[in-house]
Amino acid sequence: xxxxxxxxxxxxxxxxxxxxxxxxxxxxxxxxxxxxxxxxxxxxxxxxxxxxxxxxxxxxxxxxxxxxxxxxxxxxxxxxxxxxxxxxxxxxxxxxxxxxxxxxxxxxxxxxx
Numbered sequence: 817x818x819x820x821x822x823x824x825x826x827x828x829x830x831x832x833x834x835x836x837x838x839x840x841x842x843x844x845x846x847x848x849x850x851x852x853x854x855x856x857x858x859x860x861x862x863x864x865x866x867x868x869x870x871x872x873x874x875x876x877x878x879x880x881x882x883x884x885x886x887x888x889x890x891x892x893x894x895x896x897x898x899x900x901x902x903x904x905x906x907x908x909x910x911x912x913x914x915x916x917x918x919x920x921x922x923x924x925x926x927x928x929x
Contacts, residue, residue, distance in 0.1 A: 821858035821865040822888065825851065828866040833895060843885045873902045874910070883910070
């Protein structure tokens, strides 16, 4: 099993979840989030790191913006269920400041069965 530290500060983007990878959600209980803390921890522990493709599918989210752990878990669970990042993010109840703006280039990749 591989490890991947999920941090909004990573330049790597998760395109698909790997069932052989254990994803660690970095969380800091501080409204003034310390920049790079979770990325530095991943590097110090020699763990690969990545961020979710939030800005690709939700343009209103500013790059490097963080979400609460419950939102990340909800997005991950939605993605595992539907296999589509756009739907996974769209169906998550994000705080008003992060409300999803429909991506005009989005085309649903899943077939309705």
